[in-house]
Amino acid sequence: MKLGKVIGKVWATRKDPSLKGCRLLLVQPVDDEGRPQDRVVVTADPGTIAGGGDLVVIVTNTDATETFDRAPPVNAAVVAKVDEIG
Amino acid sequence: MIFAKIIGTVVSTQKNEKLVGRKLLLCRETDHAGKPLSGYHVAVDAVQAGEGDFVLLSYGSSARMTETTKDAPIDAVVMAIIDEVEIDKTGPAAP
Numbered sequence: 001m002k003l004g005k006v007i008g009k010v011w012a013t014r015k016d017p018s019l020k021g022c023r024l025l026l027v028q029p030v031d032d033e034g035r036p037q038d039r040v041v042v043t044a045d046p047g048t049i050a051g052g053g054d055l056v057v058i059v060t061n062t063d064a065t066e067t068f069d070r071a072p073p074v075n076a077a078v079v080a081k082v083d084e085i086g
Numbered sequence: 087m088i089f090a091k092i093i094g095t096v097v098s099t100q101k102n103e104k105l106v107g108r109k110l111l112l113c114r115e116t117d118h119a120g121k122p123l124s125g126y127h128v129a130v131d132a133v134q135a136g137e138g139d140f141v142l143l144s145y146g147s148s149a150r151m152t153e154t155t156k157d158a159p160i161d162a163v164v165m166a167i168i169d170e171v172e173i174d175k176t177g178p179a180a181p
Contacts, residue, residue: 008173015166016152042087052174062147073144073151073165075087
C-alpha cells in the first residue's frame with residue numbers, strides 16, 4: 001500500500017454497474033515524507049471516506065478489488081484516511 | 087485505472103471464442119488533462135464507448151471483473167466514460 005494525497009475527482013455517468021455510487025478520486029502518490037511521487041492515479045473510494053486534500057492509504061492492482069463486496073474492474077482503491085503519522 | 091482517449095477500433099474476424107461479440111478499442115494513454123502520452127492499449131469495451139471518447143481504462147487481472155470480460159483472455163477494459171475531471175484549487179502539491 002502507498003500514501004497519496006487526494007487532489008480531485010473524476011466524474012463518469014456511464015461506467016461499469018459495479019461502480020454505481022462509488023466515487024472516483026484523483027490521487028497523487030507521495031513518498032514517506034509527503035513529496036509527490038509517480039503519476040497521478042484514479043482511485044475508487046468505495047467507503048466514501050476521503051475528500052479533497054486528504055492524505056490517504058491506497059491499495060493498487062487486483063488487490064484493490066477486495067475493497068468491494070462484488071469485485072469491480074478497478075486498479076486502485078482508498079482503504080484508509082490518514083489522521084497522523086507518528 | 088488510467089486515463090485514455092479512444093483513437094480507433096480493432097476489427098478481427100478470427101479470434102478467441104471468448105472474444106466473439108466483444109468490441110476491441112485502440113486507446114492512447116493520456117494524462118488527467120487528456121494530453122496524449124506514449125503508451126497505447128487494445129481494450130475491450132464494457133460501456134459502449136466510441137472513437138474520440140475520454141475514458142478510464144482498467145488493466146491487468148482487474149480488467150476481467152466486468153460482465154463483458156468475465157473469464158475472457160484480456161488484460162485491458164474500458165470501464166467508464168469520463169464526463170469531467172475536477173482538480174482541487176490547491177492542485178497537485180505536497181501535503
